[in-house]
Amino acid sequence: MASSSSKGSSDKNPKKANLNDQNSMKHLLDETVTEVVTSKGYAEDFTLSNTRLFIGVIIIAIALAAQFYPKKFPENRDFLIACIALYVLFNILLQFFMYTKEKNAFLFTHPLTGSYNSTGLMISSKLPRFSDEYTLTIASSDPKSIAANKPVKLSKSVTKWFTKDGILVEGLFWNDVSKLIDDYADDRKNH
Structure with a gap:
């Protein structure tokens, strides 16, 4: 029941960004990425x-x-x-x-609880000035570790995730980010 009420509250209060302000859009997307990552069981690492x-x-x-x-x-x-x-x-x-x-990272995580992997995630993003191309990168928080995977990237126009009124279509964005996290985890299993 709790998840349906939280889903309902997100429907009542859609996330909105100023489409003329790239910082506003990037901040909203980065914030939503953090929600997706933590919902997948990764705990944020505040050390840095x-x-x-x-x-x-x-x-x-x-x-x-x-x-x-x-x-x-x-x-x-x-x-x-x-x-x-x-x-x-x-x-x-x-x-x-x-x-x-x-670097450009906005989120560092601990390894998944119960995982044999010794590294967490380092998640960074870019939204260059005068561009609509948002690039999200997931890499190991310790790239020199033997457990580190190759980084995975997602580049897409922000127009795919925002309505003309600046409202984030969360379902589409969550699916894209979730798939990217799964791609990184699948690469880890193939090692």
């Missing part, structure tokens, strides 16, 4: 996002220390120079971390 947040908190603490240091300017010059250097260093570290670890 928590690490990114932790580095951000350090950056904010450095900025606050520089702002509210009790001494006035000429006396706090060395402290300010150290804060500026640390601020720049941690921002570079944050950008490097995001570039090397996260």
Whole structure:
């Protein structure tokens, strides 16, 4: 009964995006992909996002220390120079971390519960500016692992999933994403 009531509530409140705003469409599609993946039993892995947040908190603490240091300017010059250097260093570290670890990924998962596989999924997407082509990629969260599969991709025009009013046709999109996840899992079984 719960699933039918949740399905009914999604029918009453259709997901809508501004068709003139690619970020709005991409965000809605990415959010729906997350729902599909978690409905298939994959638990979201927050390790990388928590690490990114932790580095951000350090950056904010450095900025606050520089702002509210009790001494006035000429006396706090060395402290300010150290804060500026640390601020720049941690921002570079944050950008490097995001570039090397996260790439375009918006979702990382743990391996399926009860699975013999030791890697989860890394899911990324692209919707280039001035393009209607949405590309969804599912890969291993640890590509160097022996258990990693080849990445699978889905590229399709967003016009296939949105009505002219900007309402997402969830059934079609869920089917496409679900099939892509199954393709990735089937490739894993063939290894």
